[in-house]
């Protein structure tokens with residue numbers, strides 16, 4: 001529909017009432033939008049035209065040509081979806097017309113079929129993925145979605161329905177299947193691995209575990225679990241198995257136990273911390289060091305109660321170890337203070353820090369093994 005100024009001028013001459021003038025003004029604005037142009041056609045000022053347009057509340061509205069079965073109607077601007085390629089930033093038709101038009105259109109079998117085919121094309125799938133990713137990564141879109149979800153799921157009915165849907169066996173099965181596939185993807189694995197290994201994530205996890213472990217119900221459950229005969233037997237068996245097969249394991253356990261003893265003397269403990277965080281070397285480095293000092297006949301197989309032990313040249317008892325951070329701890333456990341020694345020789349030194357007996361090992365297995 002075009003704006004013909006001269007036609008309006010002619011029609012203006014035939015107008016008798018104010019209402020008729022307003023009807024004509026409404027039509028003029030619908031076709032022209034330019035207040036100054038309309039003022040010229042009506043032979044008045046733009047201020048007066050603006051005043052009447054405000055009276056018609058037309059600035060908050062937009063004309064939808066589809067409304068009323070094609071007769072058209074003024075709808076509030078918030079009834080229109082956005083379209084940034086239009087000068088007023090809104091779509092041509094109001095939401096309800098767009099929706100019903102879309103519904104009618106997409107209800108046609110041939111359109112349905114064609115659309116389905118279009119959607120299943122690999123290039124469409126790819127393009128949609130890109131579009132969605134871009135669209136939903138915008139902060140305003142994230143905000144809108146958050147708001148929407150919050151509102152949607154705050155509805156108790158929806159919540160109930162959602163719970164029910166999720167608890168159905170087929171939904172559980174589908175979720176399992178999906179998760180299995182999702183988490184087996186290499187890039188996903190990499191992503192989570194990286195996320196988990198960030199210092200702040202490690203810290204957060206520690207904090208969480210600490211809090212979780214300190215809960216009375218957790219303590220109670222753990223106590224109950226570890227008091228079960230079969231559980232204790234299983235742990236003992238696993239501990240012994242590892243003790244006898246992993247040569248680094250007895251070493252670590254012994255050191256851990258002796259550190260604990262030395263701290264106990266000073267009325268403190270490891271505070272549940274791992275020695276490996278405080279020793280200035282790795283277990284492997286310690287093993288290399290000890291091996292380099294092996295006396296004839298020493299092997300990792302006879303690192304035992306009746307074989308050789310890790311000996312402190314300057315005995316542990318001569319240090320005052322108050323924590324694993326203190327200097328005395330570092331000195332006591334420095335590589336240069338450690339050497340392998342046959343047990344006979346060790347006994348003659350008669351310091352009270354002895355290696356573990358089988359019985360002590362049994363007792364230890366419960367506490368120590370669980371920490372890893």
Ligand SMILES: [Zn+2]
Pocket residue numbers: 064065066067068075093094095096097098
């Ligand atoms: Zn409409």
